[in-house]
Amino acid sequence: MTGAAVFRGQSASTVVSREDATVAATGKGTILVVDDDRLVLATLVHGLVQAGYEVIDADNGDDAILLARERRPDLALLDIRMEGKSGFDVAETLRDKYRIPFMFLSAFSDDATVAQVKALGAVAYLVKPLDIRQIVPAVEAALANVGARRAPPAESPVAAPATNAEALDPVVAMAVGVLMHRYSLARGPALDRLRRQAATEQRPLADQAERLLQAVELLSNPGG
Numbered sequence: 001m002t003g004a005a006v007f008r009g010q011s012a013s014t015v016v017s018r019e020d021a022t023v024a025a026t027g028k029g030t031i032l033v034v035d036d037d038r039l040v041l042a043t044l045v046h047g048l049v050q051a052g053y054e055v056i057d058a059d060n061g062d063d064a065i066l067l068a069r070e071r072r073p074d075l076a077l078l079d080i081r082m083e084g085k086s087g088f089d090v091a092e093t094l095r096d097k098y099r100i101p102f103m104f105l106s107a108f109s110d111d112a113t114v115a116q117v118k119a120l121g122a123v124a125y126l127v128k129p130l131d132i133r134q135i136v137p138a139v140e141a142a143l144a145n146v147g148a149r150r151a152p153p154a155e156s157p158v159a160a161p162a163t164n165a166e167a168l169d170p171v172v173a174m175a176v177g178v179l180m181h182r183y184s185l186a187r188g189p190a191l192d193r194l195r196r197q198a199a200t201e202q203r204p205l206a207d208q209a210e211r212l213l214q215a216v217e218l219l220s221n222p223g224g
Contacts, residue, residue: 029074029143030054034064034090035105036082040128044077044105047132048139061085065093068100075123075143077135080106080113091120101146103138105130114178118213123170125177134187145170175209 031053035041041057048055056071058064061084068076068090076094078087087104094100103124104117117125123142126135172194179190198208 028052028140030056030071031139032064032068032071032073032076032100033057034059034061034076034082034087035079036060037079040079043132044135047136051136051139053139061087061090064090068094068098072098073100075139075146076100076102077139078102078104080104080108080117088116088120091122095121101142103142105135109178114174114213117177118171118174121170122174124173127177127180138187141173145173169206169209171206171213172209175212178212 028051031048033041033044033048033055034057035044036059038059041059045055045057056067056073058067061082064076064078065085067073076090078090080087087106091102091104094102101123102120103126104122105126105128106113107128109127114125123145124138126138172191175194176187176190179185179193180187183190183193185193194208194212195205197212198205201208203211
């Protein structure tokens with residue numbers, strides 16, 4: 001195996017090669033992956049390890065919270081609908097108790113779900129099915145967003161190195177996720193579509209994203 005270390009949930013089995021240990025020590029960060037579908041979980045873990053991340057995984061919400069408390073990952077990638085604690089339950093705990101950022105990966109993208117994802121403060125929302133080649137850039141962008149928020153202001157502007165994963169404002173990232181689902185688009189074309197909408201209406205990108213999400217919330221609460 002190449003890539004970073006993999007740490008399983010309650011089984012406490014660890015797969016770490018000499019190369020893995022080196023990457024884990026100098027790698028890109030630790031990701032907690034939570035999904036009750038073991039095939040999806042294995043696919044996500046493998047892809048993120050190959051991308052250079054240290055990965056810890058769980059197939060249920062209780063184990064996910066335990067791992068988050070013990071390992072304090074840099075980012076959590078959560079399925080939404082699971083037996084027992086849902087991804088929303090896990091996200092609320094990660095946010096309130098451990099201040100761990102999270103993003104959702106789910107097959108469900110109805111208006112009520114999107115509104116709840118936004119209310120919880122997810123840094124991104126991706127709709128299944130997705131290829132791991134789409135997920136890795138989204139994870140990189142989410143970590144870039146988190147890092148930008150935590151970093152102290154620079155004394156002088158410094159050009160950031162170009163990457164394949166553009167750091168997006170969380171509201172923009174959410175709106176991109178909505179467009180990905182509504183129009184069956186990959187992340188890049190969805191972002192381009194949002195930018196075109198913003199340009200057409202002569203609004204800042206973040207304002208256009210906020211308007212889109214407000215419209216989704218309005219549709220999810222017809223009697224409100």
